Amino acid sequence: MIREVSCSLISKAIEEMCIEANLSLTDDVREKIVLAADxxxxVIAKKILGQLVENMEIAKNEAIPICQDTGMAVVFMEIGQDVxxxxxxxxxxxxGVxxxxxxxxxxxxxxxxxLIRVNTKDNTPAILHVSLVPGDKIKITVAPKGFGSENMSRVYMLKPADGEEGVKNAILDAVKQAGPNACPPMTVxxxxxxxxxxxxxxxxxxxxRDISKRSEKPHIARIEEEMLxxxxxxxxxxxxxxxxTTVLGVNIETYPTHIAGLPVAVNICCHVNRHVTRVL
Amino acid sequence: MAEFHIGLPLKESDIEAVHAGDYVYLTGTVYSARDAAHKRMTEALEKGEKLPFDINGSVIYYLGPSPARPGQVIGSAGPTTSSRMDKYTPALLDLGLKGMIGKGRRSEEVKDAIKRDKAVYFAAVGGAGALLSKCIIKSEVIAYEDLGTEAVRKMEVKELPVIVVTDCHGNSVY
Incomplete structure (x- = not known):
């Protein structure tokens, strides 16, 4: 059975998700910041974390974005093949954006x-990643990404011989290079x-992904914990x-790779790690 | 870590008094300018044209705010990464720019110019834009309106919390 879905339904959902993501962080991130502030x-660190907690409250209560860089809208969609x-x-x-x-x-x-750099004045286009999945649902994740931290992200094309140590060194290197520029505490x-x-x-x-949950793969979960x-x-x-408090969470995802390679990407995000997911 | 409450424009005695790592609350006039505005100001100087405000003695806040809701002075208003302005900054310091508010590292050229021209570089807390917006009591676009969020604004701040990153004595937190 084919399910007919109206594009206006998708637009409306994305509109609401862009706003929600920019005004309120997910519970996992919020709880980590509150715990760290405690x-x-x-001395300065505690003062700054206290300000971040206060900032989250003002943002939520007064509908002022948590950060003025409300990001480029990154949208992940898993679309059912029967839609x-x-x-x-x-x-x-x-x-929607x-x-x-x-x-x-x-x-x-x-x-x-x-290079010419004229503002589109409406924050479009979004960066859209679509995958087709079985079923008739549409899963949407809106993740507005700020560029203070995006600029500090890195790709490392390691050799297989670099192994786990190489991966850990790459993560450490990216975070050290990001340093104060990426608005630590960061999420990695x-x-x-x-x-x-x-x-x-x-x-x-x-x-x-929820920063309080570890990877389902034991060897990856161990690296996440060790790197945190x-x-x-x-x-x-x-x-x-x-x-x-330099980092609030380290989340790692993996995929099969080529016999000759070990690619590693480190996407740095500040504490304003925004994402909202809905299923239509 | 000492704490100071300083009025703007910055006096020479205030600039000399603060050291890297000190906590400062600023009150007075600052101008917002970030990437595109710095590029335009630099092009204006190259052509021998005037800058949109008197740079001598001024403080620039590296800021591109989110839009104000009705009844608000300004939207979210935290600092952007300062290093992107490094290319343009020494020339502005040599013209009398006395203070910068941003976040993150600066180049050696900027640090040298801060010492040479007796200025100071402050960091505001990145990602605390809602909180910082409460310290901005007046804001008016005075130039480059077509740049949207990157336009130059004249702003009045009250007790804006910042930390000294680079002082005029050659010290830097990072």
């Missing part, structure tokens, strides 16, 4: 051409495997002013 031992749409999917997504950023008083941060999304572009998409997807501890010992701290 346990942090650095038929009554129009252009790309247009529907961009219509346009309305969300306009009606939600969100910043328009997209330029039409990367890592993609291992696939090819050049696949590992980067995996890293972004990793950021949309190691990164918090770098002493970068909130705002880069030293402290125990």
């Amino acid at each position: 346990t942090e031992t650095g 038929h749409l009554d129009g252009s999917l790309t247009d529907a997504v961009n219509e 346009r309305n969300g950023y306009e009606h939600g008083y969100l910043r328009k941060s997209v330029v039409e051409d990367p 999304g890592v993609g291992i495997g696939g090819d050049f572009e696949m590992c980067a998409i995996l890293a972004k997807k990793a950021l949309t 501890e190691k990164l918090n010992k770098t002493g970068i701290g909130p705002g880069g002013f030293g402290g125990d």
